[in-house]
Amino acid sequence: MSNAGKTGLVVTAHPGDFVWRAGGAIALHARKGYRVKIACLSFGERGESQFAWKEAGATMEKVKAGRRDEAQRAAEMLGAEIEFFDAGDYPLRLTDQHFDRMVDIYRELNPSFVLTHALEDPYNFDHPNAAHFAQETRVVAQAMGHKPGAKYTYSAPPVFLFEPHQPEMCNFKPQVILNIDEVWDIKRKTFEILAAQKHLWAYYERVALQRGVQGGRNTGKPMTYGEAYQRLFPMALEELA
Numbered sequence: 001m002s003n004a005g006k007t008g009l010v011v012t013a014h015p016g017d018f019v020w021r022a023g024g025a026i027a028l029h030a031r032k033g034y035r036v037k038i039a040c041l042s043f044g045e046r047g048e049s050q051f052a053w054k055e056a057g058a059t060m061e062k063v064k065a066g067r068r069d070e071a072q073r074a075a076e077m078l079g080a081e082i083e084f085f086d087a088g089d090y091p092l093r094l095t096d097q098h099f100d101r102m103v104d105i106y107r108e109l110n111p112s113f114v115l116t117h118a119l120e121d122p123y124n125f126d127h128p129n130a131a132h133f134a135q136e137t138r139v140v141a142q143a144m145g146h147k148p149g150a151k152y153t154y155s156a157p158p159v160f161l162f163e164p165h166q167p168e169m170c171n172f173k174p175q176v177i178l179n180i181d182e183v184w185d186i187k188r189k190t191f192e193i194l195a196a197q198k199h200l201w202a203y204y205e206r207v208a209l210q211r212g213v214q215g216g217r218n219t220g221k222p223m224t225y226g227e228a229y230q231r232l233f234p235m236a237l238e239e240l241a
Helices: 015-031 060-078 096-109 126-140 181-191 195-219
Strands: 007-012 035-040 081-084 113-116 159-162 176-179 226-231
Touching: 007 015, 007 096, 007 126, 015 035, 015 060, 015 113, 015 159, 015 176, 015 181, 015 195, 015 226, 035 060, 035 096, 060 081, 060 181, 060 195, 096 126, 113 126, 126 159, 176 195, 181 195, 195 226
Parallel strands: 007 035, 007 113, 035 081, 113 159
Antiparallel strands: 159 226, 176 226
């Protein structure tokens, strides 16, 4: 079945998040013909750029420019487009203008699915703030009274929460495990673009291997690499099988 015209949306607080947690899903759906768009809310310039700040002569402008370049190249390697909101990180500060733009993106893209952060994260408040932003704008995009007269076709999509860094601390439930074997090589190469976060490369390879084991065990089919997601809304089915 053709996937022409189908789209996916990823709402991420920082550049690295969409690579570590959803890079497989992005590459897989792009390969299947989906148009995938990433809304990157910040450059991760303050709290997500530890190695960049250790370089001689580091400034806010240089760090932001470096992270923007990394994120752009990572998105391109995964087969996605990316839009930057530049809302700052640590803390993430989203404005009314950001809110309106996100609603417009939902209406313009009419995504088949949304990927975003877990609802809780006691280690990083930017993450649940981004998740709340993604959810609230998803709902407001349905409201005909928001920018009345605007022409659009939009149906609120299912939301999948991608795996946080410490899932057991974030009440994350791995309800969906996506087989990413066919695009793992792309995801792993994308890690190497994120030079500012080298310390996470090996960690997220171990996460993918662990989820692959669990995915294979639950499906009975061979799986080496996986990504875990939590559904935010129930599935509506015609039969259980």
